[in-house]
Amino acid sequence: MNYKLGLITMLGAPLLAISPAQAQEQTGQELIGRTVDVQFANGARNSVAFGSGGQARITAADGTLSNANWFVRGNQLCMQMGSMSECWGYTQRFEAGRAFTMSSTCNETSQWIARSVNPAPVVAPPAVEQGERG
Amino acid sequence: MQGEFAHAQASGDTNMHYIDQDLHPDYAIQEAIVSGTFNADFKAPPPNFIEASFNRALQEYETTWARLPQVRLARGNIVRMGAQGQRIANVNQRLGLSGSVFNANLSNRIRHYRRVHDLPSGNHIDNILIDSLNLGAAHYINKISINLHRASELPSDLGEKFVLVDVANQQLYMYEGKNLVNQMRVIVGTADNPTPMLAGYMRFSVINPYWNVPTDLTRDRYARRIINGGENYLKTRRFEALSGWEDDARILSYSEVDWKAVESGQQKLRLRQRPGPGNGMGDIKFMFPNPYGVYLHDTHNEAPFKLDSRAISAGCVRLEKPWVLADWLYGKRLQTQGQRPEQIVNLDGKTPVYISYFTAIPKNLGLPNEGLSMRKDIYGRDARLTKALASPFS
Numbered sequence: 125m126n127y128k129l130g131l132i133t134m135l136g137a138p139l140l141a142i143s144p145a146q147a148q149e150q151t152g153q154e155l156i157g158r159t160v161d162v163q164f165a166n167g168a169r170n171s172v173a174f175g176s177g178g179q180a181r182i183t184a185a186d187g188t189l190s191n192a193n194w195f196v197r198g199n200q201l202c203m204q205m206g207s208m209s210e211c212w213g214y215t216q217r218f219e220a221g222r223a224f225t226m227s228s229t230c231n232e233t234s235q236w237i238a239r240s241v242n243p244a245p246v247v248a249p250p251a252v253e254q255g256e257r258g
Numbered sequence: 259m260q261g262e263f264a265h266a267q268a269s270g271d272t273n274m275h276y277i278d279q280d281l282h283p284d285y286a287i288q289e290a291i292v293s294g295t296f297n298a299d300f301k302a303p304p305p306n307f308i309e310a311s312f313n314r315a316l317q318e319y320e321t322t323w324a325r326l327p328q329v330r331l332a333r334g335n336i337v338r339m340g341a342q343g344q345r346i347a348n349v350n351q352r353l354g355l356s357g358s359v360f361n362a363n364l365s366n367r368i369r370h371y372r373r374v375h376d377l378p379s380g381n382h383i384d385n386i387l388i389d390s391l392n393l394g395a396a397h398y399i400n401k402i403s404i405n406l407h408r409a410s411e412l413p414s415d416l417g418e419k420f421v422l423v424d425v426a427n428q429q430l431y432m433y434e435g436k437n438l439v440n441q442m443r444v445i446v447g448t449a450d451n452p453t454p455m456l457a458g459y460m461r462f463s464v465i466n467p468y469w470n471v472p473t474d475l476t477r478d479r480y481a482r483r484i485i486n487g488g489e490n491y492l493k494t495r496r497f498e499a500l501s502g503w504e505d506d507a508r509i510l511s512y513s514e515v516d517w518k519a520v521e522s523g524q525q526k527l528r529l530r531q532r533p534g535p536g537n538g539m540g541d542i543k544f545m546f547p548n549p550y551g552v553y554l555h556d557t558h559n560e561a562p563f564k565l566d567s568r569a570i571s572a573g574c575v576r577l578e579k580p581w582v583l584a585d586w587l588y589g590k591r592l593q594t595q596g597q598r599p600e601q602i603v604n605l606d607g608k609t610p611v612y613i614s615y616f617t618a619i620p621k622n623l624g625l626p627n628e629g630l631s632m633r634k635d636i637y638g639r640d641a642r643l644t645k646a647l648a649s650p651f652s
Binding site: 151152153156176177178195196197240243254255256257258 | 273284287288291296297300301302447451469470471472473475503528538539543550551552553555571572573574646647
């Protein structure tokens with residue numbers, strides 16, 4: 125993300141372009157330790173690395189590094205840098221290599237593509253194996 | 259999920275599988291998310307001591323070995339102290355030294371390199387050393403990094419007392435906090451039936467157990483043998499066919515079973531082996547019920563423990579000294595009740611069991627780093643994990 129665009133001008137609550145039928149509460153678990161590439165309508169590119177402790181590292185195309193925090197609140201994925209924060213609607217897990225078009229209340233449009241994601245955690249273990257493999 | 263499928267899925271990938279979700283390293287984060295406290299003030303739990311040890315090892319490796327000229331060296335004859343010439347100059351350069359004489363500095367450097375890279379000890383130049391140097395620092399940094407990832411799949415707090423099975427090293431370790439108190443050899447799954455990576459709590463053990471054979475093993479391994487050997491095979495191997503998996507299942511006679519249907523997979527049959535001589539579980543099995551049918555257990559076939567390569571099971575972990583593990587887990591010698599089958603003995607608490615796969619690991623975990631132990635990648639998982647990671651923080 126051009127973080128000037130990403131965190132300062134994109135304040136608001138843009139939405140991931142998905143159908144309501146797919147909507148469900150998200151945790152951000154798939155992003156922990158992963159990087160998402162963001163491309164803006166004006167051609168600017170950034171990458172956001174999501175750390176496990178809520179820290180995020182934003183790398184602009186020119187290599188400029190910026191630290192931020194990220195968290196999930198309700199159905200929103202939020203970034204916070206200093207006193208500035210910005211949230212995006214977040215109702216579907218990111219998938220590796222799949223582009224999600226996000227638009228902000230400032231009518232800024234961006235594409236978010238996760239380079240990789242963590243596998244979904246097993247919520248309930250599957251049934252116990254009948255027998256021991258030996 | 260059918261166990262057979264679950265096992266195939268778990269053994270074919272490079273992920274840790276969590277039988278008990280509170281052993282997941284992100285559990286605290288998940289809990290914070292659920293409780294609404296996952297925000298900028300949230301402090302992630304610190305890395306477990308194995309991961310911390312890897313972090314130190316990686317840092318030291320990068321400082322000491324990664325910045326050296328990665329020049330390629332020619333293989334050749336063994337060379338010892340006192341030698342000189344271009345070949346020595348090249349090795350000196352590769353190890354960050356200068357000159358063309360094999361002096362004490364180079365000797366010490368080689369000894370250090372060999373220790374860190376788990377090569378045979380010594381201070382000489384041979385092709386083992388040359389091959390290792392030619393692999394380059396990037397190779398070893400990747401090796402440390404992917405194994406660091408494996409360590410990071412373990413929870414921050416490993417437990418006051420826990421069992422770590424390192425499948426790559428075919429070894430079981432018993433830890434009390436950070437202290438390794440005992441270890442033993444284990445037998446693990448073949449490359450075709452790899453032991454998956456699991457984290458779960460051991461809750462009880464079974465003395466004088468039946469071996470309940472998973473249906474895929476009955477189909478693939480035993481049905482043909484039973485067809486060929488007839489009823490006598492069942493008797494001599496102490497197998498019983500049962501009508502189902504319920505407690506009150508009926509023992510079937512040989513002629514009641516369509517063994518060809520079992521072999522073809524059309525019929526799923528419960529086959530179990532009675533306790534006693536030759537039982538596949540030995541005299542005791544340690545249970546942490548899981549969908550993969552993988553447990554720690556005794557065996558009556560002890561000869562393979564003498565082998566260096568012990569990847570011969572169907573996925574379970576066979577123990578060299580099961581009663582040593584039992585003594586430690588229970589804090590006392592278990593009293594058996596004669597030959598009665600299936601004597602269940604609960605643990606007072608629950609003991610975490612981590613089945614992981616370290617192809618490299620710092621020596622002296624939790625202590626000052628003394629280099630790495632390198633292991634064979636018996637399941638070929640390293641390349642797949644390297645590809646899967648494509649680390650964002652690299």
